[in-house]
Amino acid sequence: MLDMPTRTAALYGRVRKVVPPMEWAAFSADIDAILDLKEKRDAVILAHNYQTPEIFHCVADIVGDSLALARKAVEAEAEVIVLAGVHFMAETAKLLNPEKTVLIPDTGAGCSLADSITAEDVRLMRARYPGVPVVTYVNTSAAVKAESDICCTSGNARQVVESLGVPRVIMLPDEYLAQNIAAETDVEIIAWKGHCEVHERFTPTDIRELREAHPGVSVLAHPECPPEVVAEADFAGSTAAMSDYVGQAKPRRVVLMTECSMSDNVAVHHPEVEFIRPCNLCPHMKRITLGNIRTALEENRYAVEIDPQVAGRARQAVERMLAI
Structure with missing residues (x-):
């Protein structure tokens, strides 16, 4: 050593x-x-x-x-x-x-997304839309996952939604992610009203001001951002997709509309790229x-424990996602 x-x-x-x-x-x-x-x-x-x-x-x-x-x-x-x-x-x-x-x-x-919905909320949504499958973002508690049919992430949400082969799905809890995926697919998506406290603060005005201040900048947005922000961006994708974009496209100047540390971590691998940082911190x-x-x-702190009756059903929803 x-x-x-x-x-x-x-x-x-x-x-x-x-x-x-x-x-x-x-x-x-x-x-x-x-x-x-x-x-x-x-x-x-x-x-x-x-x-x-x-x-x-x-x-x-x-x-x-x-x-x-x-x-x-x-x-x-x-x-x-x-x-x-x-x-x-x-x-x-x-x-x-x-x-x-x-x-x-x-x-x-x-x-903030996990806090925006409970297991009881999911049960109420199922009662309101009987027979409609529930796709739940991984940014939720195990109890919420346990009430769901399948999980998704921002990187595979469209793939998960379309894998079900149904005309419409309930997608919880991120309203903006659901709206952004709905714009990419013919599947009707019923959304919840949850928002990420980091991404909901970005605005189209932010992007226009960045372009004016930094000509030629490439703007990459996370799909938890509002749809009007995604529409103004040059590329939208998960944090992994944004990192891959920088590595493949190698823009001279780039801004990542997401949490602050993301830019620092990607910049370590791409010193030739100038990163503009109008980021928002995630306090969590x-x-x-x-x-x-x-x-x-x-x-040995703090050990995570999950009620076995909840864990079994929640695990199925995650495993169904991983199997796709």
Whole structure:
């Protein structure tokens, strides 16, 4: 194993363009401790694209969007999974790994979309639209997933909707994602009124002002943004799709209409691209820190538990998505 200073220096080389030296000095002790704890505890860290660079590039073993993390969670061979993301992601990891310990470093890392709908709401929607299948975004609680037919992510939503072979579906809970998918398919989509507190704040005016201030900029929007924002953008897609777009198209200048840390994490791999950053912070994602990841591994907190009666049905909805 590399000695601590060499190991830390090598990791800093990955993120030096997005993490100032003064910040790194505050991070290095926790990073060293986490790397040792992962080995000691047979643990793996899954980090969402919205995590900060020192987590995403320096301690995470598996990174990606919600779909990638769900798929990789199934393949995780470690005994302990630490989910550097929000609570519904940790629940999904637990659903797919019921015999393993899944830790969420901060139980307050929630989601405005997950909070916008309950299991009872889904049952009421089923009663109002009998026989119409329910497609539920993974940004929901296990209890909501358990009342659903199949899950989806922003990256596979259209594919999931069209796989059902029906004329209309109920799609919960993100109203804007549902509207953006409805514009791409002939399937009628009945939407809920949930919104992402990060993406709902972007406006078409933001994009027009960015284009005026930064001529030639490529604008990439997340499909949780309002439809009028997506219509103004050059490309719309999941966080994974946006990252792939930057890698393939290599725009000279780009703006990602999504959570702040996404730009930092993609910029690490594409130093030749100028990233304009009019981002919005997700307060829930930012509750995850190196410090509480370290504490999670040291003290085994906070372990995710799901009612077995809920877990079985919720797992089916996730597995149906993964099978497509």
